[in-house]
């Protein structure tokens with residue numbers, strides 16, 4: 001078998017990995033470079049994908065799926081079922097706001113994506129591919145075990161062990177056992193400023209924050225379902241204020257609620273309300289938790305003098321707010337005084353070591369990391 005990391009060895013994001021066996025060729029992820037990425041490695045996805053039998057997507061973050069429009073028409077793209085639906089809602093929102101160049105073609109192409117199931121192997125030529133559901137800041141994320149010609153390769157995609165589904169990954173990997181090659185994300189080894197409380201510890205801290213003020217604004221990624229669940233459950237434990245979002249966010253949460261109902265109640269968000277003017281009086285008198293983002297709708301609440309005495313919780317990577325990776329609109333939107341409460345979507349050094357110790361690879365190929373790893 002042959003492995004070629006087209007992009008994503010010495011940078012975070014822009015991930016494109018090619019794996020070749022005697023009779024098959026697949027790409028794992030077709031990611032875009034993150035904004036402000038220092039490496040300018042150009043990868044011609046159209047050309048590479050033409051020679052491939054399939055594209056496997058680990059998760060819907062742009063640095064793993066962003067170049068999907070470049071994938072040759074006859075090459076099937078595989079993704080998790082819920083990831084496909086959430087990505088469709090997300091791209092539709094992008095199309096409607098007109099902020100990016102998302103057209104109906106982008107939506108139609110997602111419609112052609114094929115679905116795989118957690119733990120159910122499928123075949124591409126002589127390759128056997130097993131998707132392994134994993135915990136990450138994108139819902140319905142996967143690792144892939146790829147077996148062919150007597151060899152086993154595990155591609156981790158982005159993952160962590162300190163989220164609500166994190167404990168399941170070592171259990172599954174123990175069943176899988178030894179692999180020959182581990183292609184593993186190493187994000188946090190080059191981002192030592194990150195804070196590593198578990199998602200449940202974050203939820204505990206959120207309870208006291210929500211109790212501390214009447215009006216709570218929360219900024220986190222609209223597709224980071226586990227983070228939203230943390231605040232949602234924290235709010236229940238804090239006395240249950242109105243939990244409010246916009247129509248787009250409600251669409252995502254309703255989809256997740258509907259699809260998770262069979263398995264768990266943890267992702268049941270049915271009583272989250274999308275804003276309606278009839279709620280306003282109740283919001284003023286009883287307080288609320290509101291999911292916000294940098295748009296006109298959210299600004300109307302965050303900067304409403306009536307809600308001046310609020311607590312604004314910033315719950316995503318600080319790099320979006322500071323330094324070279326800062327996003328202009330976000331910097332403008334987030335109030336000067338905010339409370340930071342976040343934990344990474346990426347495995348800690350200990351998490352990476354744990355995975356290595358379970359699958360005992362002969363070779364580790366680190367990806368999704370900066371060239372300079374600080375110790």
Ligand SMILES: [Zn+2]
Pocket residue numbers: 012013061063064158368
């Ligand atoms: Zn990534």
Ligand SMILES: [Zn+2]
Pocket residue numbers: 059061136137138158
């Ligand atoms: Zn990711």
